[in-house]
Amino acid sequence: RKEVEQDPGPFNVPEGATVAFNCTYSNSASQSFFWYRQDCRKEPKLLMSVYSSGNEDGRFTAQLNRASQYISLLIRDSKLSDSATYLCVVNQAGTALIFGKGTTLSVSS
Amino acid sequence: SAVISQKPSRDICQRGTSLTIQCQVDSQVTMMFWYRQQPGQSLTLIATANQGSEATYESGFVIDKFPISRPNLTFSTLTVSNMSPEDSSIYLCSVETREDREPTSGANVLTFGAGSRLTVL
Numbered sequence: 001r002k003e004v005e006q007d008p009g010p011f012n013v014p015e016g017a018t019v020a021f022n023c024t025y026s027n028s029a030s031q032s033f034f035w036y037r038q039d040c041r042k043e044p045k046l047l048m049s050v051y052s053s054g055n056e057d058g059r060f061t062a063q064l065n066r067a068s069q070y071i072s073l074l075i076r077d078s079k080l081s082d083s084a085t086y087l088c089v090v091n092q093a094g095t096a097l098i099f100g101k102g103t104t105l106s107v108s109s
Numbered sequence: 110s111a112v113i114s115q116k117p118s119r120d121i122c123q124r125g126t127s128l129t130i131q132c133q134v135d136s137q138v139t140m141m142f143w144y145r146q147q148p149g150q151s152l153t154l155i156a157t158a159n160q161g162s163e164a165t166y167e168s169g170f171v172i173d174k175f176p177i178s179r180p181n182l183t184f185s186t187l188t189v190s191n192m193s194p195e196d197s198s199i200y201l202c203s204v205e206t207r208e209d210r211e212p213t214s215g216a217n218v219l220t221f222g223a224g225s226r227l228t229v230l
Contacts, residue, residue, distance in 0.1 A: 004151070034218070041226075042223070042224075043201055043221035043222060043223050043224050044152065044201075044219075044221055045220075045221070046218055046219070046220075049218075087151070087152070096142070096154040096157070096167070097154070097219060099151040099152040099153075100151055101149070101150060101151045102151065
């Protein structure tokens with residue numbers, strides 16, 4: 001089983017749609033969780049951290065379920081500019097970040 | 110967050126040659142990381158470069174193939190040696206800066222360079 005697995009995608013949605021991405025991780029000792037965004041032919045950039053209680057940043061909501069070792073990202077009212085690849089990232093204390101392969105989102109008008 | 114300059118941005122190389130990628134940061138950082146992103150794959154950490162000591166390599170990566178220099182706190186190089194087509198990939202430099210630590214867990218948050226897209230013929 002891969003350490004971090006994400007929805008295969010791609011997700012093709014119209015503007016204004018709500019879309020959710022899921023991610024599972026295999027190591028129960030993982031402590032920190034993030035979503036990164038990577039635009040085509042660009043470097044990854046931090047989108048948001050994922051907290052145990054769940055957190056929201058504008059149209060983006062991240063959730064963590066430690067019991068199921070599951071992370072989600074919800075995007076409401078999708079914009080054309082949200083088109084990108086979303087990387088689920090997991091980390092244990094003192095170790096390197098582990099990246100998922102990413103889920104590609106394409107928002108169309 | 111830190112600003113990272115990475116070069117070359119892309120290169121096409123012949124099999125058997127070597128290429129050195131440079132990474133310059135606009136502030137002093139303790140740890141610099143080198144990642145590889147092969148087509149359709151996730152980012153994979155190659156090694157961690159600390160100033161004043163040898164780089165620490167991840168499983169599957171060795172110093173002879175990917176020698177790293179870290180002469181000071183703002184600069185690092187990664188060399189891809191004796192290249193083969195399987196080395197065709199994007200190579201990314203990243204840093205973890207003190208002010209970028211995630212405030213709740215203290216986990217490292219990374220800033221990446223723009224990447225070096227390498228094609229080996």
